[in-house]
Amino acid sequence: MAISSILTVNFSSFIKENGDEERKHRVIEEVGKACLESTLEESFDRFLKLGAVVEGNVNDCLGLPVDFLKQYNDDRSMDVMVAWHYPPEPGTKLNLRREGHQDTNCITFLLQDELGGLEVEKDGTWIPIPPMKGALVVNIGVIIQVLSNKKLMAARHRVLRHEVRNRCSVAFFYSIGGDKWIEPLPQFTEETGEIPKYRGFFFKEFLQARLQKEREPPSRREDVTTIDHYEIPA
Ligand SMILES: O=C(O)CCC(=O)C(=O)O
Numbered sequence: 683m684a685i686s687s688i689l690t691v692n693f694s695s696f697i698k699e700n701g702d703e704e705r706k707h708r709v710i711e712e713v714g715k716a717c718l719e720s721t722l723e724e725s726f727d728r729f730l731k732l733g734a735v736v737e738g739n740v741n742d743c744l745g746l747p748v749d750f751l752k753q754y755n756d757d758r759s760m761d762v763m764v765a766w767h768y769p770p771e772p773g774t775k776l777n778l779r780r781e782g783h784q785d786t787n788c789i790t791f792l793l794q795d796e797l798g799g800l801e802v803e804k805d806g807t808w809i810p811i812p813p814m815k816g817a818l819v820v821n822i823g824v825i826i827q828v829l830s831n832k833k834l835m836a837a838r839h840r841v842l843r844h845e846v847r848n849r850c851s852v853a854f855f856y857s858i859g860g861d862k863w864i865e866p867l868p869q870f871t872e873e874t875g876e877i878p879k880y881r882g883f884f885f886k887e888f889l890q891a892r893l894q895k896e897r898e899p900p901s902r903r904e905d906v907t908t909i910d911h912y913e914i915p916a
């Protein structure tokens with residue numbers, strides 16, 4: 683089953699989507715554990731607070747004016763928390779459940795269970811990220827990559843499925859509103875003399891293109907809309 687369908691089929695539990703109350707309630711019902719709701723709500727709110735803190739850290743690491751990235755922050759309707767379930771599939775050696783990708787948001791927080799399986803690409807090599815009790819993996823997403831003109835890169839990562847056990851993870855995607863215009867900031871172009879590496883786009887335009895491609899999967903891999911679509915060739 684294609685990974686793109688994970689959000690919509692019983693293969694995983696889509697547990698909260700900020701902008702869609704109806705869906706949220708339906709899914710929580712489907713999960714069938716009403717007692718979970720307050721825990722989910724609380725987790726969501728905490729992730730949201732964490733997002734604001736880490737966004738501030740990223741802001742400072744990039745040397746941007748204090749609270750500069752906050753201007754992207756007023757619309758929280760695109761934030762999503764997802765519980766992924768990766769059923770085991772015996773007998774396959776390299777059992778990819780999630781192909782290599784970059785997250786298409788701002789910052790992702792990921793909690794993987796004790797089975798591990800998450801890998802990050804570094805210089806063409808896939809490196810396992812061992813699970814650590816009580817630790818979250820923090821991923822930079824492509825929005826930051828574009829705004830910073832590739833000063834901060836979104837890590838490419840993938841997930842291997844376990845041969846005999848169910849793997850679970852929870853991801854929180856800290857995002858921005860669809861009406862935000864994304865392009866390399868002058869701080870990383872005009873002010874440094876660097877050439878912009880991306881052309882500008884509205885975030886929702888990018889998401890729509892991706893969604894469209896997911897609904898009608900392109901036959902060629904290179905046709906999938908990734909952030910490379912907006913890249914200006916050097
Ligand atoms: O399940 C995981 O560990 C990673 C999931 C992931 O990369 C994603 O949801 O974007």
Ligand SMILES: [Fe+2]
Pocket residue numbers: 783784785839
């Ligand atoms: Fe991811």
